[in-house]
Amino acid sequence: MAWREARTVPVKRTSRDIRTANRYGVLRQIIAHSPTSRQELAAATGLSLATVATLVGELLDLGMLTEVGFEDSAGGRPRGLVAVDAPGGALIGVDIAETYVRVELFDLALTVLARADEDMRPGENRPEQVVAHVTAAVGSVVTQAGVEGARVLGVGVSVPGQVDRARGVSEYAPNWDWHDVPLLDLLAEHIAYPLYLDNPLRACAVAELWFGAARGREDAVVVNLGTGVGAGLALGGGLHRGVSNSAGEWGHTTLVLDGRLCHCGNHGCVETYVGAPGIMQNLRELSPRSALLHPEDQTATIDALARGAAARDPVALKVVRETARYLGAGIADLVNLLNPEVVVLSSWVAAALGEPLLAEVREAVGRHALRRPFAATEIVLSPIPTDPVCLGAATFALEGALRQVNQSPAARSHPARSRTAPLP
Numbered sequence: 001m002a003w004r005e006a007r008t009v010p011v012k013r014t015s016r017d018i019r020t021a022n023r024y025g026v027l028r029q030i031i032a033h034s035p036t037s038r039q040e041l042a043a044a045t046g047l048s049l050a051t052v053a054t055l056v057g058e059l060l061d062l063g064m065l066t067e068v069g070f071e072d073s074a075g076g077r078p079r080g081l082v083a084v085d086a087p088g089g090a091l092i093g094v095d096i097a098e099t100y101v102r103v104e105l106f107d108l109a110l111t112v113l114a115r116a117d118e119d120m121r122p123g124e125n126r127p128e129q130v131v132a133h134v135t136a137a138v139g140s141v142v143t144q145a146g147v148e149g150a151r152v153l154g155v156g157v158s159v160p161g162q163v164d165r166a167r168g169v170s171e172y173a174p175n176w177d178w179h180d181v182p183l184l185d186l187l188a189e190h191i192a193y194p195l196y197l198d199n200p201l202r203a204c205a206v207a208e209l210w211f212g213a214a215r216g217r218e219d220a221v222v223v224n225l226g227t228g229v230g231a232g233l234a235l236g237g238g239l240h241r242g243v244s245n246s247a248g249e250w251g252h253t254t255l256v257l258d259g260r261l262c263h264c265g266n267h268g269c270v271e272t273y274v275g276a277p278g279i280m281q282n283l284r285e286l287s288p289r290s291a292l293l294h295p296e297d298q299t300a301t302i303d304a305l306a307r308g309a310a311a312r313d314p315v316a317l318k319v320v321r322e323t324a325r326y327l328g329a330g331i332a333d334l335v336n337l338l339n340p341e342v343v344v345l346s347s348w349v350a351a352a353l354g355e356p357l358l359a360e361v362r363e364a365v366g367r368h369a370l371r372r373p374f375a376a377t378e379i380v381l382s383p384i385p386t387d388p389v390c391l392g393a394a395t396f397a398l399e400g401a402l403r404q405v406n407q408s409p410a411a412r413s414h415p416a417r418s419r420t421a422p423l424p
Contacts, residue, residue: 020403026055034083035068063088084109090147091397092155093390098227103137104390105145114144125176135190154194154397158203158389160228168197174263196400201248203392204346205232212384219340225349229271273326282322287315302352309356328364335369346382
């Protein structure tokens with residue numbers, strides 16, 4: 001199977017794009033540091049005080065912020081404080097994974113108000129089946145939270161593989177053999193809210209930048225360990241997407257020449273050794289009859305390995321060590337290539353295997369990475385208590401909602417198709 005990648009032409013950023021990015025940056029800072037003053041926002045964002053005052057005024061008019069009083073200033077008049085008006089709107093984040101669909105509804109402070117999960121059985125991956133699960137879960141969280149439809153500003157949807165954000169298309173999802181699936185059009189037949197598409201690599205990276213281990217860092221790599229594997233990249237303090245929104249497909253770089261066959265059609269990809277199916281294969285090769293192996297259930301197998309490692313089961317420990325050996329070699333390449341401040345292990349496999357995996361990975365990276373970049377890199381588990389993909393996807397909906405401000409009615413009616421430059 002040939003690797004197919006559609007190259008998109010970069011769109012020149014307009015003054016409206018820049019204004020949207022500034023609005024987004026100011027709101028992000030307020031969410032992280034509420035309450036805050038306009039002077040503090042100007043210092044944190046590098047924007048002029050006049051620009052910040054205008055942007056804050058717009059966000060107040062939109063009902064996203066509220067005035068919360070004053071603070072004393074040295075020798076001057078008191079400074080007005082603003083904070084996020086958390087009940088002023090709702091955002092929905094959708095995590096479509098190979099084995100489940102998870103949906104979370106957030107207030108404007110990005111606090112989780114409701115959550116719904118839908119399991120997907122093996123082979124249950126036709127587009128119409130996935131759409132049905134997403135539709136049911138979105139309806140469930142809105143009902144649970146008791147939110148009026150008008151308060152839902154948008155739904156951010158994360159789907160594995162390569163996506164075209166502007167067209168709302170899943171271009172290539174190798175684990176499902178999806179090619180050019182118009183996912184947002186299919187979802188729009190059932191979901192009335194504005195829809196925005198991206199993939200879990202970007203979602204996890206944004207979640208860590210806003211609330212996790214990459215917060216305040218300029219250069220970070222977020223390694224997404226699930227059924228599939230990839231690396232979200234934050235370089236120079238912003239999300240790195242690449243020219244066709246395909247950056248981070250590290251899971252499909254070659255780790256073992258002539259190694260295991262990957263769904264992408266190549267052999268020896270990182271994903272085939274450290275994704276959940278690859279870990280199951282590691283277990284099969286080490287102990288084919290192990291009681292830890294649940295042949296048709298990735299989640300049950302990973303959970304059994306996690307319990308076994310915690311109990312010092314020798315087979316479980318060997319599997320974790322073998323997985324970390326491959327993972328460490330792959331992460332060492334990222335450390336040598338990108339020289340990040342932090343590497344974050346994220347998603348459900350990393351959360352399940354936890355500290356035993358982290359300790360082995362640190363040791364393995366130390367064996368393979370160059371001494372200087374390794375010494376400058378912290379390797380940690382994601383500290384985000386909720387699903388980082390849902391959280392990151394919700395920020396895509398927030399970005400989209402801010403982009404629609406002052407757009408024409410025609411553009412607002414098709415927000416997912418609006419060809420604007422992505423925010424950093």
